[in-house]
Amino acid sequence: MNIYDGIKERKEKISVVGLGYVGMPLAITFAKVADVIGFDISIEKVQSYLNGIDVTKEVGNKAIKETTAVITNEEKHLRECKFHIVAVPTPINNDKTPNLKPVIGASKTVGRNLTKGSIVVFESTVYPGVTEDICVPILEKESGLKCGIDFKVGYSPERINPGDKVHRLETIIKVVSGMDEESLNEIAKVYEMIIEAGVYKAESIKVAEAAKVIENSQRDINIAFMNELSIIFNKMNIDTNAVLKAAGTKWNFLNFSPGLVGGHCIGVDPYYLTYKAAEMGYHSQIVLSGRKINDDMGKYVAENTVKNLIKADKQIKGAKVTVFGITFKENCPDVRNTKVIDIIRELEEFGIDVNVIDPLADKEDLWNEYRINLSSIDEIKNIDAAIFAVPHEEFKVINLKDVKKLFFSREYATSIASKKDTIQANSNLNYENKNAVLIDIKGMFERKEAEDMGYLYWRL
Template identity: 45%
Template sequence: MSQSEANASVARSTDEDRVVVVGLGYVGLPLAVALARSAAVIGFDIDAERIAELSRGQDRTREVDEHALRASRLQVTSDADACAGAAIYIVTVPTPVDGSSRPDLRPLLAATETLARLLDPAARPIIVYESTVYPGVTEDICGPLIERVSGLKRGVDFFLGYSPERINPGDREHSVDRIVKVVAGENDAVTERLAALYGNVTEAGIFRAKSIKTAEAAKVIENAQRDINIAFMNEITQIFAKLGLSTLDVLEAAGTKWNFLKFRPGLVGGHCIGVDPYYLSHCAQSLGHLPRVILAGRSINDGMGTWVADSLHSRRESRIGSVLVLGVTFKEDVPDLRNSKVVDVVKRLRWLGHDVTLHDPLADAGAAREEYGLTLDADALDRRYDVVLAAVPHLSYRRMDAATVAALVEEDGLIADLHGIWRGQALPDGLQCWSL
């Protein structure tokens, strides 16, 4: 079959063609459930325990509720062979960085090798990547790998596409069915096939990027831009702290200007904002360009946890004491512990000699222990501490009244409220209060 004939066969694909979503985490599961409303979808994950949980209607990420999961037509499996011969494979595995902050493509390449063995050239399958990468990974790394493992020819036996994920864990407003979906294929027929597939999912519309590399670049700068803006907020926070000013007070005033960008300071972790800029900087350096702004922003944000701990220590006049840290996940109202910068605060406080107790109503205690060696104390709210640090503004913490907050702190203690969740509370006289 010629390439033009192969392209035409892609365009003739029907909505009944099987779709396989590879990776059922925070990104893959909501996408698979949404796709299953209009297509035959198999969700594949190498974690057999995760598949067992999903089969029971349980989602540990809390991105899909039990009712929606049980009602879905989605099939889930950890058996790769059950995914053979599909028309479309969508890869949503993590793309982390290694200990030296360099892109770690091992999960992506492992998933690519697995699906390469499942391809049926008669189906003219499309392999779509949603994982965040730097421009060129899909076509220059993944495509050749598929060819080597499968023995098939790209552009004839299989085709490549890219559609960057935009999942924001815990965000019920910007869910996968309410956001604009960017799609790009290696040719127009693939792009249109992906536009039709994702068009059945989202009500916000489809944007056809000029090329796969364009779509890859768009994704990686989305989070890099946010990282840089937050880094500016964190730097001015450190400046204003020396002036005795509250950054939150300053931002309230500055925010009255119509074109002021309303970012806030804080701990920047997670699987996207704290990671993606390193993919862009790696790409830049491989081209001989030193990405000064991107790396400066990362440096500021990576050091924010240590700065917070040192600030608390200084406000206590270097007195060693007991510290309760409320929240250890990377953001509010999610159980996700990946790349949580609260861990940096805890490590620094302990290095300074403080006795630190951790509490989080959403984080999995086993995961916290396994990933970071941290112990969560479910009964931590029954005692008093020299310092109470509201590190993550979970809903249960935001709902605490003044009496509840005060009951956690010794009479001459310090309340450190990073996000200003208790700024409106009339706390007892004598308590020190500090926020960014």
């Protein structure tokens, strides 16, 4: 088995199964040095790529238009390949248990088109044992081939950070693993064709699977600690950001901050680990405690929004709130498992009218997933509160004066002034300065400046 030489000489092809935030960058990058088949079951997604539109916004339209990768939803093309990379999502069910349907479906698809002498590498985040105990039997059943004799498998956890233009696929060390020494070396050499940072050879497939799942669990726990500190310090009327800046002057203080933890990695992967641990008879304590804190933060933000609306003498039912950003993280169009939705749903429970502005969010996904339509900032006026939930670059150009204009139109201020003779509508609109609630989840604005401008300002 010498697949690497075949790929290098373009006698063999690579397939990438699943063309999302992980798969598409892989397909585009590998296509620069090899022949690539990019496969996805979504006809709409494939058509968008064929039209030169990068639905992930990870590689850009130009790269999509210029790539030599063959993008298709016809699985028969997988038979042309000897090196298969499975990069489908691994979400969780409503009961927080792993949803392995995508990776099982992908295994069936690859298995139906698997040929002798192939290598199948899984990149999807899973708990230790999924590749060998679940995926391999499916590959064998569908193909009629025997693993270890007719084909081999490996695991290489994805480490792509959606929206991150610094830590890219090529610049992040790639962990690779194989079922034996031969497959490990082949897999390592293939990935070394595109990974500038180099590869790390894990001792086994299970070690590589475990390494991936704890990377995000570690971040989840650290952010949960910051969120708990935020809850404590808010009760003490201490600014959490100021505390973290002071503590951060120590060389070994870890640089984490409070926030919403969603998405398809950090907000999901810990449940894969705790599920497997429970199967083995161990009930997680730290990991699940951290998950609970992070899962409850949307409700916590909504409750504090309501408290500040009350302080501003606003009637809660019918209050108008605009949320800036609904994707699961900044500079990314992905709305899967976003925790901003928890804020919105909680506010709606109070009878609050919520509008959402997000220049990056995928409108179709947003509607299909949450039945939410996006608003334009030009449509927003006379609001009672603004919540800056996601710090997109597009939002960073908005200043506090711009935000203030969304609270009171001149016409509205005039109508207020006609009822309150102590207010001069044509002066500095003092009335608005006492009634503008600003919820700044990630601390995009300076607290002192906001308070000096009369905002009722709150942040994690």
